[in-house]
Amino acid sequence: MRADRLLSLLLLLQNRGRMTAPELAAELEVSVRTVYRDIEALGASGIPVHADRGPAGGYRLMDGYRTRLTGLTDTQADSLFLAGTPGPARDLGLGADLAAAQLKLQAALPAALADRARRLQGRFHLDATAWFRDADPVPHLAQIAQAVWDQRILVAAYRRWNGEERTGRTLHPLGLVLKGGIWYLVARPADGSAGVSADGPADGPGETPVRTYRVSRFLVVDTAPGTFVRPHGFALAAYWEQSARRLDDALRHQTAVVRLSPRGLRLLPMQFGAAGSRALAEAGPAGADGWTTVRLTVEVQSVAVGDLLRLGPEAEVLSPPELRRALAETVAVLAERYKGTAQ
Numbered sequence: 001m002r003a004d005r006l007l008s009l010l011l012l013l014q015n016r017g018r019m020t021a022p023e024l025a026a027e028l029e030v031s032v033r034t035v036y037r038d039i040e041a042l043g044a045s046g047i048p049v050h051a052d053r054g055p056a057g058g059y060r061l062m063d064g065y066r067t068r069l070t071g072l073t074d075t076q077a078d079s080l081f082l083a084g085t086p087g088p089a090r091d092l093g094l095g096a097d098l099a100a101a102q103l104k105l106q107a108a109l110p111a112a113l114a115d116r117a118r119r120l121q122g123r124f125h126l127d128a129t130a131w132f133r134d135a136d137p138v139p140h141l142a143q144i145a146q147a148v149w150d151q152r153i154l155v156a157a158y159r160r161w162n163g164e165e166r167t168g169r170t171l172h173p174l175g176l177v178l179k180g181g182i183w184y185l186v187a188r189p190a191d192g193s194a195g196v197s198a199d200g201p202a203d204g205p206g207e208t209p210v211r212t213y214r215v216s217r218f219l220v221v222d223t224a225p226g227t228f229v230r231p232h233g234f235a236l237a238a239y240w241e242q243s244a245r246r247l248d249d250a251l252r253h254q255t256a257v258v259r260l261s262p263r264g265l266r267l268l269p270m271q272f273g274a275a276g277s278r279a280l281a282e283a284g285p286a287g288a289d290g291w292t293t294v295r296l297t298v299e300v301q302s303v304a305v306g307d308l309l310r311l312g313p314e315a316e317v318l319s320p321p322e323l324r325r326a327l328a329e330t331v332a333v334l335a336e337r338y339k340g341t342a343q
Contacts, residue, residue: 002038005030008100009038010047010061014107015114018052018060087127088178093142136216138183141176143221148173151227153190157220158213165219172228174210175236179244183215186236186243190228210234212243256298256308257318259291264314271310272296293318305330 005028012019012027019027021035028035039059042049048062089098106114147154157167170190177184188210210231258279260268265283268276279294286292298304305326308317317324 011107018058020058140221153224185213259316261314
């Protein structure tokens with residue numbers, strides 16, 4: 001523990017220049033007396049720490065004493081400090097490690113790049129969590145992440161999207177993905193079956209397809225003895241891109257023809273994301289009444305009804321007929337329910 005603290009003290013002096021004993025004590029969460037002892041230990045080990053007396057005094061390293069990291073451009077150094085976000089790192093149990101790694105990197109950078117990195121951290125912040133939604137509880141995330149790293153077999157109980165629970169299945173965890181603030185496990189069932197039914201399509205045909213599981217739906221997670229062999233040539237990023245594309249194609253397999261008011265047209269990308277943006281880009285000119293007709297890819301009818309109702313009176317579905325009827329029936333039920341409440 002003391003060795004880690006001494007290293008942190010050294011990196012603080014390298015990174016920030018002159019610091020007083022109380023400032024160092026506050027950063028390291030120790031007493032001022034402990035800082036005095038640590039400064040003496042650094043000096044005894046050959047680190048050139050100077051003590052400046054007076055009101056503007058403090059501890060500093062001898063000018064020029066710095067480990068330099070060469071070969072990085074300004075933008076490359078910037079990208080390293082934007083590559084990791086504190087929230088996901090904390091979820092994985094790596095929050096303190098990320099902070100320590102960034103501190104070490106700042107200490108190793110040339111002075112100009114270190115100052116640029118500090119300004120960047122003060123002016124840009126990455127937040128991966130979506131708006132208006134609490135983050136998923138992921139109590140098993142750190143254990144799953146360790147299993148991914150160590151190639152350990154997982155024994156899991158999992159709740160499917162429809163509420164059904166599956167227990168006692170074994171998984172080969174291949175990777176973790178953070179998407180829109182939600183953690184997903186990419187894994188292959190170890191028993192050769194579809195396993196604990198996942199939240200995405202399988203990776204093509206075969207007895208042991210790779211699947212995607214929402215981490216917050218794991219009820220129990222344990223590790224089995226031994227390790228597994230990763231599939232030859234498996235690439236997590238490539239799998240995720242292909243899986244996301246297949247999932248989008250599977251969900252949005254129906255096209256609705258929709259008339260939209262000017263306000264509805266503006267709401268389309270916000271309510272339907274990429275599908276709404278595509279429909280907007282491909283839309284023709286507005287009619288004489290100012291309304292525009294678009295072709296919008298939607299999910300299954302039960303989901304599409306709810307999605308389209310969010311546009312309220314700013315939209316009218318023209319086709320397919322069954323979707324139009326479903327919307328009319330839903331609106332009729334709502335009108336009957338709220339009849340007589342408007343004054």
